[in-house]
Amino acid sequence: MRPIIDIDHISKRYGSGTAALNDVSLQIAEGEILALLGPNGAGKTTLISIICGLVVPTEGTVRVGGHDIRSDWRAARKLIGLVPQEIALEPFEKVIDCVRFTRGLYGEPPDEPYLESLLRSLALWDKRDAKTRELSGGMKRRVLIAKALSHRPKVLFLDEPTAGVDVTLRREMWSVVRELRAQGVTIILTTHYLEEAEDMADRIGVINRGALLLVKPKDELMGEFGKKRLTIALDAPLAALPAGLAGRGLVLSADGRELGYDYDTRAERTGIAHLLADLAGHGLAVRDVSTKESSLEEIFMSLVEEETA
Numbered sequence: 131m132r133p134i135i136d137i138d139h140i141s142k143r144y145g146s147g148t149a150a151l152n153d154v155s156l157q158i159a160e161g162e163i164l165a166l167l168g169p170n171g172a173g174k175t176t177l178i179s180i181i182c183g184l185v186v187p188t189e190g191t192v193r194v195g196g197h198d199i200r201s202d203w204r205a206a207r208k209l210i211g212l213v214p215q216e217i218a219l220e221p222f223e224k225v226i227d228c229v230r231f232t233r234g235l236y237g238e239p240p241d242e243p244y245l246e247s248l249l250r251s252l253a254l255w256d257k258r259d260a261k262t263r264e265l266s267g268g269m270k271r272r273v274l275i276a277k278a279l280s281h282r283p284k285v286l287f288l289d290e291p292t293a294g295v296d297v298t299l300r301r302e303m304w305s306v307v308r309e310l311r312a313q314g315v316t317i318i319l320t321t322h323y324l325e326e327a328e329d330m331a332d333r334i335g336v337i338n339r340g341a342l343l344l345v346k347p348k349d350e351l352m353g354e355f356g357k358k359r360l361t362i363a364l365d366a367p368l369a370a371l372p373a374g375l376a377g378r379g380l381v382l383s384a385d386g387r388e389l390g391y392d393y394d395t396r397a398e399r400t401g402i403a404h405l406l407a408d409l410a411g412h413g414l415a416v417r418d419v420s421t422k423e424s425s426l427e428e429i430f431m432s433l434v435e436e437e438t439a
C-alpha cells in the first residue's frame with residue numbers, strides 16, 4: 131500500500147548553521163499511530179514542521195497522500211492537521227467560532243453538523259459558546275485538536291500533546307487519540323513520556339541529533355531490546371557468591387539477600403530451570419522469585435547512550 135507520508139532523504143540546516151536533520155527517510159502508513167521519541171533538540175519539531183510546510187528542508191522531498199509538499203502544497207496541506215506544542219488561542223473568541231474560523235482558513239465550506247460531532251467527540255459541545263480564556267488547560271488543548279481536525283484531515287500531528295498536563299488529563303487525551311485512530315486518522319506524535327509511546331503507538335521512531343536511529347513496530351522493539359530481570363530472594367544472606375556459581379551472570383545485591391539474573395526474553399532456553407537447580411545444589415534456599423521486563427524507557431536510554439558514546 132502507498133504510504134500516506136513519504137519522507138525521502140530530508141536534511142535541514144538552519145541559517146544559524148545548526149544541522150537539525152540529517153538524511154531522514156521514513157514512510158508512514160495510513161491509519162497508524164507513530165510516536166517520535168528523542169531528547170530535547172533531537173529534531174522532532176523540525177521534522178514535523180517540514181512535513182506541515184512550515185519549515186523548508188535543505189535537501190530531500192516529502193509527499194503527503196502522493197502530493198509533493200512544495201510543488202503541490204495546497205493539496206498536501208489539506209490532508210494535514212497540526213496540534214502545536216504551545217497553546218495559542220484568541221482569549222475572547224468563542225470555542226465554536228475558533229473552530230469555524232480555522233475550517234474557513236482551509237477554504238472549506240461551512241459544515242455545522244460535522245463541527246457539532248467533532249466538538250461532541252472532544253467533550254466540548256457544552257462549552258461551544260464559552261470564551262477560550264474561560265477554559266481549563268485540558269479543554270484548551272482539546273480546542274487545539276478540534277481546530278486541527280476542523281477540515282477533516284487524514285493525518286494529525288500532535289507535538290507533545292500532553293506536556294505539562296496532569297495524569298487524568300493525559301489519559302483523557304490518550305482516549306481522544308485512540309478514538310481518532312479508530313476513525314482512520316493517521317497520527318504522528320512526539321512525546322517525552324515514554325509511557326505514552328509504550329501505551330499508544332503502533333510504531334516507534336527514535337531520533338537523536340538529527341538522525342533517525344530506528345523505526346520499528348513497538349512490539350518488535352520491546353521484544354528485540356527487551357530483557358527480563360529475574361530477582362531471586364534468598365532465605366539467608368550470602369557474604370559472597372559461591373565459587374561454583376561464578377560466570378553464570380548472577381549479581382549479588384549489596385546486602386547479600388538477592389541474586390539478579392538478566393536474560394533475553396526471546397531466547398528459547400533462558401537457563402532459569404538449570405540456574406534454580408544449581409542454586410539448590412549449592413545449598414541456597416530460595417524464598418521468592420520475581421521478574422521485571424525492561425521498559426521502553428530503559429530501551430530508549432540504552433539506544434541514545436550507545437549512540438552518544
Ligand SMILES: Nc1ncnc2c1ncn2[C@@H]1O[C@H](COP(=O)(O)OP(=O)(O)OP(=O)(O)O)[C@@H](O)[C@H]1O
Pocket residue numbers: 144145146148149150168169170171172173174175176177
Ligand atoms: N528556527 C530555528 N533556527 C535555528 N535553529 C533551530 C531553529 N529551530 C530549531 N533549531 C535547532 O535545531 C535543532 C532541533 O530542534 P527541534 O526543535 O527540531 O528539536 P526537538 O526534538 O523538537 O526538541 P524538543 O524536544 O526540545 O522540542 C536544535 O538544535 C534547535 O536548537
